[in-house]
Amino acid sequence: MLNNIGGSTIAEAKERLTHHEVLGWIAYREKYGTLDRNRRLERHFAMLTHLTSRVAGGKSELKDYMIYSQQAVAVISLEQAVEAWS
Structure with missing residues (x-):
């Protein structure tokens, strides 16, 4: 995963991140740009x-x-x- 957000693989990120956290990261990217x-x-x-x-x-x-x-x-x-x- 990008910058190890939620884990080192997509499967780990899907398992560890909540929907609320994903929305938070989306808002962060929209405000501050790419990671x-x-x-x-x-x-x-x-x-x-x-x-x-x-x-x-x-x-x-x-x-x-x-x-x-x-x-x-x-x-x-x-x-x-x-x-x-x-």
Whole structure:
């Protein structure tokens, strides 16, 4: 499981976490963002770089410094997925 929340496997998490706790983690993620340390670290460095750029008179946006968050996610239709998995 991500960051060992509820256990080290999905089965352990289903066994140990209550519905109320799951809702709490969902609310936390909606408020504070991802639990992925790498993405959070990327965002912090991007914010620092963006602030430095703006102080120096730059016109860049925060997303310009978030390389991994910009990677395109391939979206396929249900039919294409079924065909690929068959």
